[in-house]
Amino acid sequence: MLNLVLFGPPGAGKGTQSEKLINAYQLVHLSTGDILRGEVAAQTPLGIEAKKLMDQGMLVPDDVVVGMIETKIDSNPGVNGFIFDGFPRTTAQAEALDKMLARKGSSISMMLALEVADEELIKRLLNRGLESGRADDQNESIIAKRINEYNTKTAPLKDYYSRQGKFHSIRGTGTIDDIFSSLSKVITSSVK
Numbered sequence: 001m002l003n004l005v006l007f008g009p010p011g012a013g014k015g016t017q018s019e020k021l022i023n024a025y026q027l028v029h030l031s032t033g034d035i036l037r038g039e040v041a042a043q044t045p046l047g048i049e050a051k052k053l054m055d056q057g058m059l060v061p062d063d064v065v066v067g068m069i070e071t072k073i074d075s076n077p078g079v080n081g082f083i084f085d086g087f088p089r090t091t092a093q094a095e096a097l098d099k100m101l102a103r104k105g106s107s108i109s110m111m112l113a114l115e116v117a118d119e120e121l122i123k124r125l126l127n128r129g130l131e132s133g134r135a136d137d138q139n140e141s142i143i144a145k146r147i148n149e150y151n152t153k154t155a156p157l158k159d160y161y162s163r164q165g166k167f168h169s170i171r172g173t174g175t176i177d178d179i180f181s182s183l184s185k186v187i188t189s190s191v192k
């Protein structure tokens with residue numbers, strides 16, 4: 001299986017690149033942000049609770065997202081692999097994911113980290129907020145909170161995957177096709 005963790009701060013382009021990668025490598029896209037927004041839209045009890053945290057730019061509890069991911073993995077048997085987008089976001093999530101995949105006889109193949117400077121992220125997110133109407137993309141202090149959550153809780157995962165020899169840093173600026181080509185080169189050379 002090809003199991004990719006597509007990593008990076010909010011606004012790094014994970015969603016855009018995931019769309020291209022799932023087509024190129026026939027993978028299933030698992031975005032915890034998308035799944036949570038689906039729960040919010042459906043007004044499920046989970047969605048109602050999660051929305052309070054999402055609106056403040058804070059992370060939802062680890063056990064909630066880990067449970068959601070396991071359900072999605074189990075409902076997609078026999079696939080080529082998964083792209084994990086926006087997950088894991090904490091060391092506890094990464095450890096839970098490793099254990100979960102090991103139980104299923106699988107593992108993470110590599111982590112691809114899209115690197116984009118904070119000023120560019122803020123610009124991109126405000127722009128996306130105008131186009132998508134996403135509430136957490138429309139307020140600069142919420143955006144700052146999300147970037148801060150990323151820097152304090154999520155960025156340390158680079159070390160976690162480095163220690164496993166799975167970390168790859170990719171420049172997340174340039175055209176969408178340039179970035180996709182950098183990602184593809186790393187994937188092709190790592191799976192050889």
Ligand code: AMP
Binds near residue numbers: 034061062089
């Ligand atoms: P995203 O679309 O990935 O930027 O996620 C939007 C929001 O959903 C985040 O700001 C968090 O509140 C929540 N969220 C998404 N993925 C996770 C995760 N893996 N762990 C905790 N919270 C998450």
